[in-house]
Amino acid sequence: MSQIRAHYRGPLRGEIVIPPDKSISHRAIMLASLAQGESRVRNFLRAEDPLRTLEAFRQLGVEMKESSQQSELSSQDTDLIINGKGLDGFRGPGDKIFCGNSGTTMRLISGVLAGQEFSTTLTGDASLTQRPMKRIITPLSLMGALIESREEGYPPLIIKGSKLKPIRYDSPVASAQVKSAVLLAGLYCDGTTTVIEPGKSRDHTERMLESCGAAINIEGMEVSINGSKALNPLDITVPGDLSSAAFFMVAGLIVPDSELVLKNVGINPTRTGLIEILTLMGGQIQLENQREVSGEPVADIIVKHSPLKGIPVHGEQVLKAIDEFPALCIAAAKAEGTTRITGAQELRVKESDRIASMASELSKMDVAVEELEDGLIIEGRETLKPARLMSYGDHRIAMSMIIAGLTEKEETVVSDTDCVNTSFPGFMEMLKSVSSM
Ligand code: S3P
Secondary structure, eight states, rough: OOOOOOOOOSSSSEEEOOOOOOOHHHHHHHHHHHHEEEEEEEEESSSSHHEEEHHHHHHHEEEEEOSOOSSSSSSSSSEEEEEEEEEOOOOOOSEEEEETOOOOHHHHHHHHHTTTSSSSEEEOOOGGGSOOHHHHHHHHHHHOOOEEEEEGGGEEEEOOHHHOOOEEOOOOOOOHHHHHHHHHTTSSSSSEEEEOOOOOOOOOOHHHHTTTTOOEETTTTTEEEEOSSSOOOOOOEBBHHEEEEHHHHHHHSSSTTTTEEEEEEOTTTTTHHHHHHHHHHOEEEEEEEEEEEETEEEEEEEEEEEBBOOOOTTHHHHHTTTGGGHHHHHHHSBSSSSEESSSOGGGSSSSSSSHHHHHHHHHHHEEEEEETTTTEEEOOSSSSSOOEETTTOOHHHHHHHHHHHGSSSSSEEEEEOOGGGGTOOOHHHHHTTSSOO
């Protein structure tokens, strides 16, 4: 188990190209596999999570090859050519599909497997097998799939696919994974499948389905798809991941005299909560060179060290920054005053219980934190006490704690950091490239 030492090494300065978006990389593999014919996916994220999706679809018989020269294992991105099988061309996987740490792989692929003629067992690592799957089992069962799980809906899942029927599903949780699983299953139905969400979750699936020619309709919180229609192949360039840029945004704001240019970052409006929150906290963040890449808005982000102040964070902002909460907590810990985050109960069921993880690690740095059922109250401090911290095997906790260590001269040690490879294999190299020493 590796550990990383972090301490103040002077300002962070320079330009970095943010690695590809994880959510979009997963979906690119899935939709290209479901499409009829050859798709091209440029700038696919070569990190553990999306590679689980890639391997899963290979197991289902999809041929994929890397088309670029940069395909050595250390590279964070690659280009792929994928020979789609169409909706009904998959073969049984032969063995269990191991989804590793990836909730997106397990929840989204379940929607596809629900419509197959074969059975599949999905399993995962210690974290994933403790994450709730009832949220997808319920709608997919209503559509006609037979899904067995451990008690209370925990993985492994055994999915016995069948002919599916369309549903109108009022989801109790605003979750892109639930919405996507139902929409993908909807591809296998005759008629219209509708998902209604209590809040607008990320909409990458809808955007990509539309570009594949699917009959999809969006009205406010309601998304509908008409099934039984072949998908056209994709030609997509995956933008940089705002969730990866988040660590550099916060680092740039809290490390004195820093100025960073984060190039090629996806700024889909369902994902920009952190930019909005940090700006309200007083952070100097500019978006430049705004453009559209493969149906997704993209920009270069410039961040400059800024004094931050604590604010209340709740409602829609939380949903739009759901994966950025650990990084946000570090900004709050360095802000003047109180940051009160509420309405974030979903954080309890991420790769770790992120409310508990952040509360325990920040208190080791002498930050006054109060844990709420659905959030945290953080009293900012001028200095964070260097400490020995844990990642809880959660990539985003690990990277956040490393960033927290960058503000003091004495060393902070973060243990169990291999998990960073889940989403951001080159994180430390990128951080070093903008460090002064
Ligand atoms: C994701 C959706 C979100 C997010 C996760 C990735 C996706 O999860 O937290 O990291 O790619 O669809 P929920 O759907 O559970 O909100």
